[in-house]
Amino acid sequence: MAAEASLESLLHRGLLWRGNGREGAAGRALSSGFRELDEATGGGWPSGALVELVSPGGQGLSLLVPLLVRLGREPRWLAWVDPPWHPHAPALAARGVAVSRILQVRTAGGAEGLWAAEQLLRSGNCAVVMLWPGRLGTARLRRLQLAAEEGDCLGVLFRSPEAVAAPSPAALRLRLGSRGGKLAVEVLKRRGGWNGGRVEVPCTG
Amino acid sequence: MHWLAWYFPRLPLACFAVAPEQPFAVSRSEGGRDRIDRCNEAARTLGVRAGMALAEALALAPGLAVRPRDRRREGRLLEALGGWAWRYSSHVTFDPLLVLLEVEGSLRLFGGFERLVARMERELPEAGRPASWAAAPTPAAAALLARVAPGTRVEHREALAQRLDAVPLHRFTRNRRWLELMRGIGLATIGDCLALPRPELARRLGHEPGLLLDRLLGRLPDPRPLWQPPEQFRQRLLLSCEIDRVEALRFPARRLVELLCAFLRGRDGAAQRLRWRLFHREAPATCFETGLLEPTRERGRMLELLRHRLERLVLPAPVVEVELEVTQWHPFRTEPGDLFGAGEGGDDLLLERLRARLGEEAVRGVALCPDHRPERAWRFCAPLDGEGEEVPPDPSARQQPLWLLPRPQPLAVRRGRPCHRGPLRLQPFLQRVETGWWEGEEAARDYYRAVNPAGERFWVYRERGSGAWFLHGVFD
């Protein structure tokens, strides 16, 4: 109820936009800013849900940049929990991201990181929460998914291939690899659509 | 009517927070030349004297800090001292550098004149020290005597003329035409003036001198406006020299807290939230609040809390001015109100919760800094602190990676090629950064994109001096 109320109020203030409804079960989606990716995922990033980006090198941030640009215009945080390196603020700013919205949370990792991510997802004060967790139990993932729904927040998990053997409650799961300066994206899982789509996305970063 | 005047000769110095060991003076401009107006003890021991030309004083005391006199600040500080006097009389008024209070009604309440004066002296805030006093039947006479004959008390109007006879006129008035005429005709004292025929004097100088003299002696009434202390407390102290160490802020803060306490005592109030502002020369002000569990007017508690807050404070730039503001105060010893106050969003709660568990430094925002060195082009800051700082984005950063290593990592070189998980293939893209010479160790680097055999893309640079290779960023 409380989550609904806060969502309604956000909608009322014009800070979120609803999907066009075509996807039905996929609910609201946030355009990724890449036509190819939007087509393959049924509209882009699912709002209020978890997304898993799977790659050997923790790649995928550049895929999120257009979204970060847009979400940065809202008065909500773009939260980074235990990123592998420093996000290079000038490069983000040069691509249009409002760096004053960036909130970086550094924890001892493991459970503490997940706790922080959950707090952030649930708070309603974050537009997106990114984290780089190791192995995760399904129960833990489900808690995060619930928190994302409650806080109407996009949760992005950057994961290594070996960590994603188990099934996941995430709304979208993508496998990433680079191919000649482009990012090759394979859709492992999406809600209400066909898995297995492959696209190449021209993004740099 | 019995007027007690307090004269604060060092007030022009006290507007500036100066450590006592720092030679300090305020200057005034006189005929286009800057002169020393007043100086502190440290400056005096170096030979600096009031009236000296500024250049001369600086020659004597090269380390002398000098600020021009600032009458507006003096007025504000004087008003804060009015808060102290307000406790002893409801009729408080001001002259430059003087607080005047009508005490006839208060004498009995405070146990007689001597006790009143002693008590006021005890409770005088540091910013007002040293002070001298005098009392007389007219405010003007009390004010004059406080300056020329401290500790004088004249009880009867009739005795005034005789008491003031030998006082030089220039201590009484700044009316230049009056003073010049008197000097021109070889006369100097108030007594001389009183001896001149009044109509003839008026013909030359208008009626003002006669009026002033009559008010001085109580022959004419000298109505003074009733002062009402302000509803809110807000005081600023300008620092004599820029402070870059947090500990050094305690001295000016103490001054301000003393004034606040005098204000609160005068109003019989207590404060709960103190708002501090630290002004920097070229950076936006640093603001923070110190809150108390319950309202108080105890100096020690306020200072204690401030000390804790200062320990966590990182100054972005040296501080030039400190302000203390209390917009709300409570009647003394009433029930404390809502501890957390109203209107604070959940955002603060979220951050507080994270901080409480992960530590203060775990939750940070980032801000851009205009610098060509990638690692200096941004910094961690308190969340949202970077907002509103206008740093134009650097177009060159479009070509830089989204990830930056916490510090550049030296790369091994094999067969002339830098390696990171295999030999790196360099791409011709080139950016040269040479800057920071003013910091001793300057950066001189050529940046390249590089790819390793696994296809991972890196941002590496070669130091122009040594030729050594470093990994500095990772392309996503």
Place this chain on the structure above:
Amino acid sequence: MGYAELHCLTNFSFLRGASHPEELVARAAALGYGALAITDECSLAGVVRAHEAAKEAGLKLIVGCELHLAEGDHLVLLARDREGYAALCRLVTRGRRAAPKGRYHLARADLDGVFRCLALWIPPRDPSAAMEPGWFAGRFAGGGWLAHEPARDGLDGERLERLQRLGRRHGLPLVAAGNVCMHVPERRPLKDLLTAIRHRTTVERLGYRALRNGERHLRSLEALRDLHPPELLEASLEIARRCTFSLDELAYEYPDDLTPAGITPAAFLRELVEAGKARRWPRGCPEKVAEQIERELALIAELEYEPYFLTVWDLVRFARERGILCQGRGSAANSAVCYCLGITEVDPARMELLFERFLSKERNEPPDIDVDFEHERREEVIQYVYGKYGRHRAALAATVITYRPRSALRDAARALGFTLQEVERLARAASGWRSRGAVEAQWLAEVGFDLRGRRMRLLLRLANELLGFPRHLSQHVGGFVIARDTLERLVPVENAAMAGRTVIQWDKDDLESLGLMKVDVLGLGMLSAIRRALDLLGMKLREIPPEDPGTYEMIQRADTLGVFQVESRAQISMLPRLKPRNFYDLVVEVAIVRPGPIQGEMVHPYLRRRQGLEPVEYPSEAVRRVLERTLGVPIFQEQVIRLAVVAAGFTPGEADQLRRAMAAWRRRGGLEHWERRLKAGMTERGYSTGFADRIFRQILGFGEYGFPESHAASFALLVYVSAWIKCHHPGVFLTALLNSQPMGFYAPAQLVRDAREHGVEVRPVEVNCSAWETTLEGEAVRLGLHLVKGLSRKGAERLVTARRAGSFRTVDELARRAGLDRRDLEALAAADALASLGHHRHRARWEVAAVVPEPPLVAQAPPVEVDPALPSPGEAESILHDYRSLGLSLRRHPLALLRAELAREDFLSSAEVARRPPGAVVRVAGLVLVRQRPGKGNAVFVTLEDETGVLNLIVWRSLAERQRPVLLRASLLGAWAEIQRVEGVQHLVVRRLCDRSWLLGELEVKSRDFH
């Protein structure tokens, strides 16, 4: 593959360029560039220096400028030919005249009249920004390029691609350029420092305004090949080939207004010279001089300089007609033609003239005639020039204001983030006496800085690099350029700080290099005083009897207070030793007491030889002829030049180049070549190495300070004339000096005291007697109302006019008839000028205070007043008031009042000191008249005055530094000192100083400080 740099700023783009034009040119030449364009921002101020350097280095120079237009376009314009250059000059003039000093304003429309220029379009730094070169492509079709300026900022690839697309779209070719602001990358710190100064911030706070890297330098050809496609480099050379203009084409066209119709300038000049000859030598011109005149006229004719001489003649003629006294100074006095034209007053028959010093064929530069006019009337001459030639033809030359140690330290320290207090301290370290040379570490240590830190090392290095950098253009004191038709085809003109004044963008060295004519219209206070004295005496200058023995006796006694030049402390102590006996001795006196001869160690040998204590020997007959008149010691510049000719085999023209090199060596160095030639030449001719060394050392000493003989002679003439007047008419002399203030070394108080000691009766200022100026009443001098502080000139003039109808009897009457306001009346009362109305000062002050500002409409009797009892002023108070209101007193000297008190402390009067033997240590005290620290001297000279005379103190440097506050602060200074007397000259060498100013109470004694 070669290259021409087409976009290059020098430090004449103030606080933007970080290298001198000469440095850029030399570097470009060394790198093998095909050409270099100097393109300062809306300015041609640096091109002449660059041109000179380019000629020397054999590099092709292109003249251009960079512009930021109001619409946002950023361009570089390059002059193709003479017409293109004229268009640039007009454009820069237009932009500069349309904005306050130091700025400019130009819009696209202003470029409509610009033809025969090539143009570069400079893209914005961010290649993704909007770029619209459409207007440019249309305006500069066929002569416009897009500039490709790689910056190694990571965007070079993007940039080139974008420009190539734009070029194809708009039909614009691309060209390589460098956006250069320094000649070598090592200037990067200085460039950042300049940027910080320009933005009034510190280098640490520059942010992105700091240089990203050192790429904006003149790159090697190899580096250029890495950065540009070859066709872009080729395009730069193509542009350079199409720009054929050289500043050498600016043949100066002399104004031809002055020659009457139907006669050649040469014939007209000869006519004037012949007339002058007849006037100067009514009994016939000496043979030698006549020959000289012919030689000069021949050379003038050959070089076609007649219009120049006619122009100066015209100015002098104008001044004469207006009764303005004037005299040519400097090397012009070497010319017999100038003497005939009345430009100079030194009789060539009395002097050894050296015409080559003035004009020489080798030098190929125009003559330079400086003329002094009465300082108060110089403006009339300036207005005459503007009136005659018009502002489009006449303008003042610029003076390039450059960084000196003090300003360099101050600005560098601010930019490096020193606190205000530290900056003040640093500025003091370089104050006053240290205005030349490099900033030395020692100075900073003296004011308490630790030199070991990085900050201090940076400061020292950068402040010294900054030295000599131009800061802005100011107007030259009086150097006029006059063009035949219009100036703006020749050089840009910009606004000066002074309203209504305009200056050209070149200074006098630039004008000299290009052979442009300049006339110096200078002001000299002594000329005003002499003219006034001659008016009072009803005499003409030439009626003053020459070689008057009485005058020389006075000069030998050093009784020369107020006399031109020889009144300075150094001169006064030299006179009794040199004992000038004739005019030529005065010429020597003027020239010898100068830093040059003093440093070149010429003074003492000359003195000893003159006193017969040392034999005068010459290594050869030829040298004897050059040095005989100065007893074997070279004292004048001309002698150095002659020596180079006779002893080292220089041609006269070469010798003059040596002189010019001498004048510049302190700033630029570069004498080695001359040293070798000079010494080799002398050895070849059999002179000893010792002699050669000594001569060279003396040449160095001369440096910038030496006087030419002709100039010394012009000045000596004024010395003689002013001395003659003082000697025979001290009252007239005093009157003339007081009316020409401010001038000279001494204040009115000392001039009056000196005159009274010479028996002149000086009468006080008095409303019923004094005029505005000081006047003569018979033999006596009546001080004028101009001395009364606070009295308006208009009020005083009304007073004098009203007095013609009869004396004033009361204050009211004075106020009414003269229409004086209260301020004027108060000033008069304070000056004790109402004594004749029967009032002492106090009473007068009381009376005037009652005067109603507006006179009543109906005359009514003033109300009857009760008189208060006012004390009459005492002597001390009167003296005090005198000084305050007049700056002098005719009563006793203030120290006479304090004598008893001073005697208690064993202070002796100057008269008592004179009776003590040399070597005695005495205590003295007096009012400080002058504090002086000559050049790089090791001592401060202080002149004290008491009621019996003056005392000259020498304070050695160590003591001066130790007791600096007392030395600089005291107005009544006391000293323990040892008496020294040499040949009748007394000095007191100070051992300790003390301040007794408090004895004066509030007596204000003005001391004048000279640096």
